Amino acid sequence: MLAPFMTLLTLFVTMIGGPAAAAFPDRPVTLIVPFAAGGSTDVTARMIAPYIEKNLHAGARVVVSNIQGGGGDVGFATISGAIPDGHTIGFINTPSFLTIPLERQARFDPKLFDPLVAIVDDPSTVVVPAGSAIATPVDLVAFARTTPQKASFATTGVGSDEQLSMLKLQELGGVRFVHIPFPGGAHIYRALRNGNVMVAGMNLSEALRAREEGRITILGQMSRNRHPVAPDLPTFREMGFDIAMGAMRGIAAPRGLPDDVRQVLVDAITAAAADPDFQAKAKATYQPLRILGPDAFADELTAMDRDYRALWAVSPWSDR
Incomplete structure (x- = not known):
């Protein structure tokens, strides 16, 4: 009878007094911007960071860090090379996220990223x-x-x-x-x-x-139609130049996040992007929001990658 009693006692002590697993995040989350301060990605990142904080547990912090170089190459590599524990995430931007590996030996591999939430299509x-x-x-x-x-x-x-x-x-x-x-x-x-x-x-x-x-x-x-944030501004297509081009900006993590951590991040970023205060600020600063969850974001990246590879095969671009 003593052994079962001791087992129950040990379980009870563990439940009421044993060390509890630290809630994620247990230190500041670094949100990497792969470009210089003051640009569009930086503006989006600094605008949304407080709302991501708000949707994590009390006391959580999100710190924006600009790591520029190589047209995004250095910052992207920093994101993918981080420990996949959720404490380092960052913005990935098309087309450079997909085109850099086509043009040269990149410091990163797009396959080593986990797209979380797309935020802007600019x-x-x-x-x-x-x-x-x-x-x-x-x-x-x-x-x-x-x-x-x-x-x-x-x-x-x-x-x-x-x-x-x-x-x-x-x-x-x-x-x-x-x-x-x-x-x-x-x-x-x-x-x-x-x-x-x-x-x-x-x-x-x-x-x-x-x-x-x-x-x-x-x-x-260069939108296909006049964007609602700028209805007065004609498209290049209207003026005789068939060009549709833009940049999708969203948050990704290094591949390999624990499932529970990944879900916490996806939920926090999604809630941040849907926050009425954030959306009001985005509208005031002309941020063309397009919120996509992980699967839709990944599908967009796959489709873009296919298109850019086809373009590169026919007409490779360079620094000219």
């Missing part, structure tokens, strides 16, 4: 400094044709949506631009303001914020 735009004589894509193509040595085009790097849109515009217009890659959107904006470049690719959200300051003119948006 069309590309082309912008010029306010006061520029270039007012339309037709003007831009004409300028590049007559003065190609001055037609500098700033992007966030090789394989970015800005560069791919530039290459498409070159193809359709029969011209060439001088490609100047920058670490992030904030750097591009400074270069435009300082007169170091004459035209740049930007995502719609950051272009609309910059337009509010009166520093730039947006030549058009």
Whole structure:
């Protein structure tokens, strides 16, 4: 009789006084942004981080960390190389997340990521400094044709949506631009303001914020139809250039998360993105929200990867 009694006693002591497993997260969660501070991804990350915190347990912290380099390569590699315990997550951005491994020996493998929640689907735009004589894509193509040595085009790097849109515009217009890659959107904006470049690719959200300051003119948006956040802005298709390009931004983790930790993160990020306060702030800063769960996010990435591989096979791009 003593043995069963001792077993029950041990179980009882463990239940009331034994060490309990630490609730996830048991230290700050690092949310990596693979680009410089001030750009569109950074704005989204810093805006949503407090709402992710709010939907984790009391006292949880989410810390945004910018790890730039290689057009996203360094930051993506930092995410995939982290211990898969949920304490390091980060933004992945198309197309660069999918195009970098096509172009060169990448530091990361997209297969080693676990897509959690897509948050933003941001069309590309082309912008010029306010006061520029270039007012339309037709003007831009004409300028590049007559003065190609001055037609500098700033992007966030090789394989970015800005560069791919530039290459498409070159193809359709029969011209060439001088490609100047920058670490992030904030750097591009400074270069435009300082007169170091004459035209740049930007995502719609950051272009609309910059337009509010009166520093730039947006030549058009590259969505298939006019986006609700910018109904006044014509599409490139409307102006005779069949270009649809943009960047999807969402949060992923290194593959291999424990199931319970993964579910906690998915639930917290989804609830954060659906929070009315977050959505109001997103609207005020022109964030084109498109919330997708893990399966739908993964399906989108698979479809995009197929499309970019097909494009690369026919017309490989480079730093030109």
